Amino acid sequence: MRIAMSTACKQAHSLLNFPGSGISMESFNVRRPKNTVVFVMGATGTGKSKLSIDLATHFRAEIINSDKMQVYEGLDIATNKVTEEEMCGIPHHLLGVVHPDADFTAEDFRRAASLAVESIVSRDKLPIIVGGSNSYIEALVEGGGREFGSKYDCLFLWVNVSLPVLDKFVSDRVDGMVEAGLVDEIRKVFKPEADYSRGIRKAIGVPEFDGFLRAEAAATADEETMAGLLGAATDDVKVNTCKLVRCQLEKILRLRDVRKWNLHYLDATQVFERQGKEAGEAWEKLITGPAKEYVRKFRYRGIEDRAVATAAAPTIKTPVMSSAVAAATR
Structure with a gap:
């Protein structure tokens, strides 16, 4: 099951309002001390790309890819890049832009992503960094003398799915990739x-x-042998993808437990256990809805409290003093 992204495309970029207050963010000329950068993290197959697009269609945002394989040109099926339709018109940076033979390092990513964030912020938009390569994310946040953290407030969202459910999903996804032309795609770069x-x-x-x-x-093997080799290769892809999932989770836990990053946990297991409309409703309730709230509260913390307090404050009329009292108080 691939979580459908079409509903996100139907959402308009919304102005963030305070419920019931009649006050929008545009009513306040309050500048935050730092700009917010949102990171959407998680193992492969957990729905990170969908969540990033959901958020980007709700807030004025652009997306920066932090997957170390999706940064390269080509192999769109093998690397599971989002399609143009799934992007919903949201600008994506560092996606399919590096030459296939280049050696693009974590340090290269740190420099390129920093420039992309700076560009997005200069247009008064929210940068959303999404991908499963946690070494890239760590290099950006912790590298360069932690310069990035001194310039930006970082909000980390962690989308997770229980391993038994995720293992089945990625296994089924590999079968779907083979059906979609994975072998032909790899044959071209072989x-x-x-x-x-x-x-x-x-x-x-x-x-x-x-x-x-x-x-x-x-061209020396018979048809049966070739079918066996194809099946074995497909199984190896499934096994290695499941190993990658565990490696990614270990790195995320290290960032949380050793680096002490504050990761906001979003459990999508129930979404993957459902189908069709029920899966979409569960995604909105368990993932998109809470994630939007995290971003809203984090990005506008302090400002919202002042806005609500202003809206709730009673109107106090200044007493009118008589001319005699006024003269006596001069």
Whole structure:
């Protein structure tokens, strides 16, 4: 099950209002001491991209990719890039922009993402950084003498799904990727002398099909053997994706427990256990709704309290003094 993103496209960019107060943020010329940057974190397959787009269609926002494989050009199926339709018109940065053979490091990401954030903030929009490469996120927040944290307030949202449910989902997703043309996509970048430790060829799905594609190129194996090699490669992709999920979770827990990052937890397990309309309703109730509230409260903390207090304050009329009293008090 891939959580549908079409509903997000139907939402208008909304002005954040204070419920029941009749007061909008535009009523206050109060500048925050720092600009807010939202990070959407989680293991692969948990719905991070959908949540980032949900938030971006609600707030005036742009999205920065922090997935170390999606930053490269090509292999859109293998790296599970969001489609243009799913983007809902939201600008995406650092998505499919690096040459496939380049070695794009965490430090490269830190510099590029910092520039992207600065550009988005200069247009008075909210930067949302989303992706499963936690080493990239850590390099941005903790690297460079922690300069990033001195300039921006960081809100971390962690979308999670229980491992048994997520394992089944990513396994089914791999089957769907094969049906969608994964093998043909990998065949286009296959080279017998390829270095699987550099560039986009590090992506899960590329090394696993090496044996199958070599046998195909040699044209010496019979149909049954080729079918076996294809099945084994597909199974390897599933196993390695599940391993990646656990590695990503370990890094997230380290950021929480060792780095002491304040991660706002969002459990999407019930969403993945449901289908159709029920899944969409659960997503809105358990993930999108709470995430919007986290962003709203974090971004406008302090300002909202003053706004509500102003709206609730009674009107006090200044007493009119007689001319005699006024003269006596001069």
